[in-house]
Amino acid sequence: MNLSVKDAARLLNVSDKTIYRWIKQELIPAYRVSGQHRFNQSELLEWATSRRMGVSPEAYDEPEEAARPLPTLTESLEAGGIFYRLDGRSRNEVLSNLVDTLRLSEGVDREYLLKVLIAREELASTSIGDGIAIPHPRNPVLLHSTQPTVTLAFLEEPVDFQSLDGKLTDVLFCVISPTLRAHLHLLSMLGFALKDHMFRKTLLEQESRENILNALRQVKRGMGVLAE
Numbered sequence: 166m167n168l169s170v171k172d173a174a175r176l177l178n179v180s181d182k183t184i185y186r187w188i189k190q191e192l193i194p195a196y197r198v199s200g201q202h203r204f205n206q207s208e209l210l211e212w213a214t215s216r217r218m219g220v221s222p223e224a225y226d227e228p229e230e231a232a233r234p235l236p237t238l239t240e241s242l243e244a245g246g247i248f249y250r251l252d253g254r255s256r257n258e259v260l261s262n263l264v265d266t267l268r269l270s271e272g273v274d275r276e277y278l279l280k281v282l283i284a285r286e287e288l289a290s291t292s293i294g295d296g297i298a299i300p301h302p303r304n305p306v307l308l309h310s311t312q313p314t315v316t317l318a319f320l321e322e323p324v325d326f327q328s329l330d331g332k333l334t335d336v337l338f339c340v341i342s343p344t345l346r347a348h349l350h351l352l353s354m355l356g357f358a359l360k361d362h363m364f365r366k367t368l369l370e371q372e373s374r375e376n377i378l379n380a381l382r383q384v385k386r387g388m389g390v391l392a393e
Contacts, residue, residue, distance in 0.1 A: 168204040176206075177213055207304040210349055236313040236347055238354040239381055244268065245314030245339070247374045250321045256334075257283055259324050260300060263339060266318065270311040270343075278308060282339075292328035297368065299355065301340040305348040313342040315351060319371050336368050358384045 173193075174181045184202075187193040194208050248266055253259030264279045281302040285291065292298040302308060316339040323333030338355060342348035358364050364380045372380075 168206055168209065170202050173204045173209060176209065177218060205303065207345055207348075210345065211303065211352065235350045236342070238315065238351065238358060239378060241313050241315040241340075241351055242317060242378065242381065244312060245316035245341070247317045247377060249319045249371065251318040251337070252321045253324060254322065256286060256324050256326055259320060259337070260286070263300070263316070263318055263337060267316055267339060267341065268314060269341065270309070273308050273310055273341075278302070278341075281308070286326070290327040290329075292326040292334055293356075293359065294328055294330040294332065295365075295369070296323065296328075296332050296334055297336045297338070297359065298326045298328070298334045299338045299340065299352070301348070301352070305340075305342045305345060308341065310341050310343045313347045313351060315340050315355065317368075317377070336371075 168176070170181055170184050174184045177184070184193065188195045188202060193204075194212055195202050195204055197203075246268055251259065251262055251266065253262050260282050261279055264275050264282070267275075267278075269275065269278075282300050285303055286300065288303075290298070291300050316337075318337045318339070320335040320337065323335040326334040328334060340348065340351050340355065342351060358381060359368075361380075361384045364377075364384050367377045367380045
């Protein structure tokens, strides 16, 4: 837990008072360490990104060697692949089979990745409702991946991901990135794309790979095409 309240306030462009209010309301992921509130930077930025909050540019500072163009959602999905009829009768069994299926960079420890994904689900479900979940590591850098990927998997049978809407999950997107910046970027783009009716329809109807990618290419945002 490497951030103080002041650090968190600076990164999120809010006051210390706001951070304390969010802590009291249990809205923000915070921990008590030696009597002080502390935050995990990756977890904090993921939380802020999911809520479309503005953050300080320094939040994305990374070593020069890690700097690279941000990945597109379409390219990342093509790299990660689309898979059908993924087996598993429970959340953890599905995650285990998913990890076995992922197109990972050489050297990524699949056993460790599985533990990370399960730990993330136990902290808070990655289900976003309507039968869709986005399992991903809280700190992608620790995986030592060299290529950003988004993997889409349709389950053979729906399983319980403890979704807030009570629905079983049968569609998974797994996001794996080499840097925190790319990780948050892909999560943000995916969250936006999933609000598009036509793209979501191709997922819920488990359409062909070609139809899904074509629907994604049609998704746009205010400043241009999202997925291209």
